[in-house]
Amino acid sequence: MxxxxxxxxxxxxxxxxxxxxxxxxxxxxxxxxxKSVSFLAYEEPLGIALTITALDFSVLTALVLVVFVKHRDTPIVKANNRVLSYILLLTLIICFLSCLLYIGQPNTATCILQQTAFGTLFTVALSTVLAKAIVVVTAFKVTSPSRMVRWLIVSRAPNLIIPICTLIQLIICGIWLATFPPFIDQNAHVEHGHIIIMCNKGSAVAFHCVLGYLCSLALGSYTMAFLSRNLPDTFNEAKCLSFSMQVFFCVWITFLPVYHSTKGKVMVAMEVFSILASSTSFLALIFVPKCYIILLRPDKNSCLDIRNKIHSRRSSHLKFI
Incomplete structure (x- = not known):
């Protein structure tokens, strides 16, 4: 030393x-x-690029939400559970905006908000995806639904997954903040002539518990989506959900080794990039295909088109028989 x-x-x-x-x-x-004080500032090129990206994607997500609300009575929006879609889109908007907490000179409030917002928002997003996957499996994989299954569909009980999963994550974050919360850290040895100011995670165990819980939710969502991968093409949200979960796993599996091998502002930028990449995967893989049909192929967004596809599929199946 x-x-x-x-x-x-x-x-x-x-x-x-x-x-x-x-x-x-x-x-x-x-x-x-x-020594001069250094942090990921809004004025530097990297800070400007991350800020513009976060704001642009938050606006884009808001526009997608407007499209879904405007076309809320169309078959494709109804078939993919409007309420869960609205919740997921609102959560993604806040996820993109939460990246701004990592840019600028950190303080105690932003250090705490970074981790609690990160854990809570992605828990809401992943539990929403899990609820959507369960709804798809329940609705289309059960050929002769029992009274319990019909009750689950009618009462929208899968929506309760969101508050339950979020409550568990809030408990984990509460224990984290009560025992060893994040704090402002100064490192004078990373860059010559500079003192790097950044947020220290505090308890590394709690931070990895938050990530582990998110990965378990993502694994559950991927498993449920994988079970319904062979549904008719008209209701192919399961494929979109499974692809988004695969990208989520790739982003955060790559994040951990790179995060622990970097120092200073690059570490903060890497965390922001991971949040942007995983949030973008949800937006691009789940909602962009639906927006394409709603805006550019309205002829496919009709009950008549759905009936024709089902009829043609049944006819082709009878020929093989």
């Missing part, structure tokens, strides 16, 4: 004097200079 300190030697003196951690030696090694 002592090798990281700067030393200076005054004129007509044989001994060296160590500069404090907040200073560094000049090129002549005869004077200590104040």
């Amino acid at each position: 002592s090798l990281m300190f700067s030393w200076i030697q005054f004129a007509n003196m044989d001994q060296c004097v160590q500069c404090p951690e907040s200073h560094y030696a000049n090129s002549e090694k005869n004077h200590c200079l104040q």
